[in-house]
Amino acid sequence: xxxxxxxxxxxxxxxxxxxxxxxxxxxxxxxxxxxxxxxxxxxxxxxxxxxxxxxxxxxxxxxxxxxxxxxxxxxxxxxxxxxxxxxxxxxxxxxxxxxxxxxxxxxxxxxxxxxxxxxxxxxxxxxxxxxxxxxxxxxxxxxxxxxxxxxxxxxxxxxxxxxxxxxxxxxxxxxxxxxxxxxxxxxxxxxxxxxxxxxxxxxxxxxxxxxxxxxxxxxxxxxxxxxxxxxxxxxxxxxxxxxxxxxxxxxxxxxxxxxxxxxxxxxxxxxxxxxxxxxxxxxxxxxxxxxxxxxxxxxxxxxxxxxxxxxxxxxxxxxxxxxxxxxxxxxxxxxxx
Ligand code: TYM
Numbered sequence: 211x212x213x214x215x216x217x218x219x220x221x222x223x224x225x226x227x228x229x230x231x232x233x234x235x236x237x238x239x240x241x242x243x244x245x246x247x248x249x250x251x252x253x254x255x256x257x258x259x260x261x262x263x264x265x266x267x268x269x270x271x272x273x274x275x276x277x278x279x280x281x282x283x284x285x286x287x288x289x290x291x292x293x294x295x296x297x298x299x300x301x302x303x304x305x306x307x308x309x310x311x312x313x314x315x316x317x318x319x320x321x322x323x324x325x326x327x328x329x330x331x332x333x334x335x336x337x338x339x340x341x342x343x344x345x346x347x348x349x350x351x352x353x354x355x356x357x358x359x360x361x362x363x364x365x366x367x368x369x370x371x372x373x374x375x376x377x378x379x380x381x382x383x384x385x386x387x388x389x390x391x392x393x394x395x396x397x398x399x400x401x402x403x404x405x406x407x408x409x410x411x412x413x414x415x416x417x418x419x420x421x422x423x424x425x426x427x428x429x430x431x432x433x434x435x436x437x438x439x440x441x442x443x444x445x446x447x448x449x450x451x452x453x454x455x456x457x458x459x460x461x462x463x464x465x466x467x468x469x470x471x472x473x474x475x476x477x478x479x480x481x482x483x484x485x486x487x488x489x490x491x492x493x494x495x496x497x498x499x500x501x502x503x504x505x506x507x508x509x510x511x512x513x514x515x516x517x518x519x520x521x522x523x524x525x526x527x528x529x530x531x532x533x534x535x536x537x538x539x540x541x542x543x544x545x546x547x
Pocket of ligand 1: 218219220221222223231232233234235236237254257345346347349350358359360361362363364367397398399400401409410411
């Protein structure tokens with residue numbers, strides 16, 4: 211038997227659709243990593259209630275929507291394990307142990323917590339938002355993952371995961387694989403179309419965020435209204451021309467090339483022409499993607515079966531890692547029989 215490297219990643223079922231940044235920064239790599247890696251992908255519903263828990267029926271619906279979108283994007287349940295985080299209790303069980311070896315100050319340095327709590331203030335946040343990165347570490351370490359394909363915004367959470375794995379291993383002996391983040395290049399941080407100083411995100415106003423479920427007219431409108439700059443020069447320079455460079459990066463990612471080649475291809479043309487081409491490339495992907503998603507959602511029972519099989523396969527790795535961890539910590543095992 212050959213031993214393959216393992217990948218694990220997760221996506222939250224927030225909102226009614228993934229946004230373009232989720233796809234280009236992460237999910238696209240998940241699809242390609244199904245071949246050549248043993249791949250585990252997780253809809254992280256536990257994480258999705260850390261800001262504001264939606265209506266229960268809506269959360270269930272969103273969990274199925276993300277699962278359907280991941281399949282529509284190209285995940286194949288025969289080649290990867292797709293499951294829902296809350297189906298595997300080991301995630302929260304390991305998270306507790308990791309919380310107990312995480313420093314308060316260490317958790318407090320997580321910039322995503324600071325950003326997300328900035329709006330309403332730290333005192334009004336649930337503690338779950340604070341411990342979010344520790345649950346994420348548990349998601350990863352349970353599966354002994356070697357690589358974690360994510361966008362640039364997750365780099366710090368991956369550093370924490372590595373630190374926790376190393377700390378536990380140093381104290382109790384080799385238990386966890388220390389994972390590496392797998393972060394792409396130009397599409398690892400897709401920017402908001404209206405405010406290129408911020409990353410594209412579901413928590414930002416609609417006009418700057420492309421949802422993969424948007425209809426072609428909405429996608430085209432958002433891209434045509436994207437904020438650029440006044441010099442009229444099509445040049446990839448993320449520092450001084452973030453808005454324009456973001457469009458080049460999107461087009462490059464959608465058409466399987468590099469921003470430099472897109473730049474060369476548009477030499478002498480105007481922003482209007484570039485924007486029209488970017489819109490076409492996104493619509494060419496989003497349209498068939500949306501109809502495939504709708505088809506999959508027509509059979510929720512089949513989706514649920516795929517997810518149940520995934521959770522069963524996930525148990526084969528998560529169960530032994532948790533048992534080993536609990537044993538190392540010294541929790542008394544329940545007597546058998
Ligand atoms: P989530 O659902 O917020 O994001 C899912 C993935 O999309 C990436 N992403 C982006 N990439 C590029 N440009 C953007 N504008 C952009 N916006 C989002 C994120 O980096 C992420 O890879 N904390 C994770 C969820 C998680 C997880 C895990 C990931 C929970 N447990 C274990 C990996 C392993 C998150 O940000 O989800």
